[in-house]
Amino acid sequence: MNSDDTTSPGLELRAVFGYASDRGLRREQNEDSLIAADPVFAVADGMGGHEAGEVASSICVRTLGDAPFVGRHLPEIGADDVRVLLRDADAGIREATGGRAGTTLTGAVLVSEAGVPCWLVFNVGDSRTYRLTGGVLEQITVDHSEVQELVDMGQITPDEALIHPRRHVVTRALGTGSDTEADYWLIPAEPGDRLLVCSDGLTGEVSDGQLEQILLSVDNPQDACASMVEAALRSGGRDNITVLVVDLEGAGEHSGASAAALPGTAEHQPAAGSAGA
Ligand code: MN
Numbered sequence: 001m002n003s004d005d006t007t008s009p010g011l012e013l014r015a016v017f018g019y020a021s022d023r024g025l026r027r028e029q030n031e032d033s034l035i036a037a038d039p040v041f042a043v044a045d046g047m048g049g050h051e052a053g054e055v056a057s058s059i060c061v062r063t064l065g066d067a068p069f070v071g072r073h074l075p076e077i078g079a080d081d082v083r084v085l086l087r088d089a090d091a092g093i094r095e096a097t098g099g100r101a102g103t104t105l106t107g108a109v110l111v112s113e114a115g116v117p118c119w120l121v122f123n124v125g126d127s128r129t130y131r132l133t134g135g136v137l138e139q140i141t142v143d144h145s146e147v148q149e150l151v152d153m154g155q156i157t158p159d160e161a162l163i164h165p166r167r168h169v170v171t172r173a174l175g176t177g178s179d180t181e182a183d184y185w186l187i188p189a190e191p192g193d194r195l196l197v198c199s200d201g202l203t204g205e206v207s208d209g210q211l212e213q214i215l216l217s218v219d220n221p222q223d224a225c226a227s228m229v230e231a232a233l234r235s236g237g238r239d240n241i242t243v244l245v246v247d248l249e250g251a252g253e254h255s256g257a258s259a260a261a262l263p264g265t266a267e268h269q270p271a272a273g274s275a276g277a
Contacts, residue, residue, distance in 0.1 A: 012250055012251030013074070013110075013117055013189070013191065013248055013249070013250060013251075014248070014249045014250075014251070015038050015039070015041075015110055015246050015247070015248055015249075016221060016246070016247045016248075016249055017036050017038075017041065017221050017244065017245060017246040017247065018220065018221035018222030018223070018224065018225045018226075018244075018245050019034055019036050019222075019225055019242075019243065019244040019245070020222075020225040020226055020228075020229045020241075020242070020243050021033075021034060021240070021241065021242040021243075022201075022229050022232075022233065022237070022240070022241045022242075023240055024201055024232070024233070024237035024238060024239055024240050024241055025233060025236065025237035025238070026236075026237065026238045026239070027238075027239060027240055029051060029053075029054060029240075030054070030240045031045065031046035031047070031048075031051075031053035031054045031056075031057055031240055032044065032045050032046065032057060032199045032201070032240040032241075032242035033046065033054070033057035033058045033060065033061045033103075033242075034061060034197075034242055034244055035061040035064050035065050035107075036244055036246075037065055037070050037071070038071070038073070038110070039069065039070075039072065039073065039074065039075060039109050039110035039111065040064050040065070040067065040069075040070055040107070040108075040109050041107045041108055041109075041110075041195065041197055041244055041246050042061060042064055042105060042106065042107025042108070042122075042197060042244075043105075043106060043107060043127050043197045043198060043199050043242050043243075043244055044056075044057035044058075044060040044061050044103045044104060044105045044127070044174075045057060045103060045104040045125065045126075045127050045199040045200060045201075045240070045242070046058075046060075046101060046102070046103045047101060047102050047103065047104075047170075047173065047176075048097065048100050048101025048102060048176070052097045052100050052101030053101050053102075053103070055093070055096055055097055055101060056093045056096075056097060056101040056102055056103040056174070056175045056176075057103040059089060059092045059093050059096060059103075059175075060089045060093065060103045060105050060174055060175075063085055063086075063088050063089040063092060064085060064089070067081075067085055069081070069109070074110060074111060074112040074117055075109075075111055075112065076111065076112050076113075077109065077111055077120070078111070078113070078120065078186075079120065079122070079184040079186075082109065082120065082122050082182070082184070083182065086105070086122070086124070086174060086180070086182055087180075089105070089174050089175070090174045090175055090180045092175075093174060093175025093176075094175055094176075097175065097176075099175070099176050100176070101175055101176060102173035102174060102175040102176030102177060103125070103173060103174050103175055104124060104125025104126055104127040104170060104173060104174075104199070104200075105122070105123070105124050105125065105127065105174055105182070106121075106122065106123040106124070106125070106127040106128060106129045106141050106197060107121070107122065107129060107197045107244070108120060108121045108122070108129060108195060108197070108246075109122075110189060110248075113186060116188060117188070117189040117190075118186050118187060118188055118189050119131070119185075119186070119187045119188075119189045119193075119195065120184065120185075120186055121140050121141065121184065121185040121186075121187060122182045122183070122184050122185075123141035123142070123144070123182055123183050124144065124172050124173060124174055124180065124181070124182045124183075125143070125144050125145075125170045125172055125173050125174075126143040126144060126145045126148070126168075126170050126200050127141075127197070127198065127199045127200060128141050128143070128196075128197070128198055128200070128203055129141045129195065129196070129197050130195070130196040130197075130198075130208075130211070131187070131193060131194070131195055131196070132193070132194040132195075132196065132212070132215045132216070133190070133192070133193055133194075135216060136212070137196070137208060137211060137212035137215060139208065140185055140187065141183070141185075142183065143170075144170055144171045144172035144173075144179075144183075145167070145168075145169060145170050145171060146166050146167075146169040146170075146171060147161035147164045147166060147167045147169075148161070149171065150164070162204070167204070168200070189248055190248065191248055191249055191250035192248065192250075193247070193248040194215060194221075194245060194246070194247050194248075195244075195245065195246040195247075195248075196211065196215060196243070196244070196245055197243070197244040197245075197246070198228075198241075198242060198243045198244065199239070199240060199241065199242040199243075200239060201232060201237075201238070201239030201240045201241035201242065202228060202229075202232050202241050202242070202243050204238065204239060205231070205232040205235035205236055205237065205238065205239075205241070206228065206231045206232050206235060210231060211228060214227045214228055214231065215245070221245040221246070221247050222245075224245050225243045225244070225245050228241075228243050229241050229243060
């Protein structure tokens with residue numbers, strides 16, 4: 001690993017990402033939405049029949065996509081800036097659907113906090129953001145769901161939560177209900193980080209252990225997304241499946257296997273293109 005500590009750490013970071021969304025095998029529509037527009041990466045899972053869920057989740061990601069910091073590298077923004085956007089999204093969904101529909105939202109903005117690159121992770125509902133770091137997959141977000149509350153109280157185990165009849169009941173959402181506040185986490189972002197953002201159609205079908213195994217074995221982020229969607233479909237695909245993978249690379253790093261610098265290669269070669277370059 002390089003340590004050019006004299007340069008500002010964030011300037012050389014690059015987010016490389018892939019994503020996939022699938023209706024699944026049982027649902028008639030895909031009510032999930034996603035946004036992957038550096039520095040914003042998020043998944044929204046809409047709820048409410050007759051296409052209202054799709055309206056809710058798409059208003060939500062459009063609101064994020066219109067944010068003034070979209071397209072800026074490492075903006076100096078914080079949780080308060082995201083909170084304002086989520087209030088706008090909440091109001092927009094209520095206006096469009098009259099409170100009949102809501103959406104979950106989770107993801108991250110790659111920000112600069114006092115000069116340090118960080119993931120500003122946010123969550124409302126039971127979609128999830130994970131980080132693969134040091135070869136281990138960690139769930140960053142905590143679900144806002146009835147079963148999560150039962151797990152927290154020690155009344156059921158995480159495994160029992162997966163098959164509990166009320167596992168789909170969320171306790172917070174945007175656009176509906178009275179509890180719309182997101183939780184926030186600020187985590188230092190480092191080259192080699194791999195973020196997974198997904199709807200419950202993935203985590204309801206595929207165990208964290210299987211997800212970790214795919215994320216560790218499939219280098220290319222787009223291929224990793226395809227592989228996880230396939231796994232969810234094989235497991236039954238009972239819900240819409242949406243998955244987004246973001247890799248954070250340092251300058252001159254390749255997403256492929258040949259990342260080691262050749263002896264005597266003084267110049268940093270910018271990674272032109274990705275796989276197949
Ligand atoms: Mn879902």
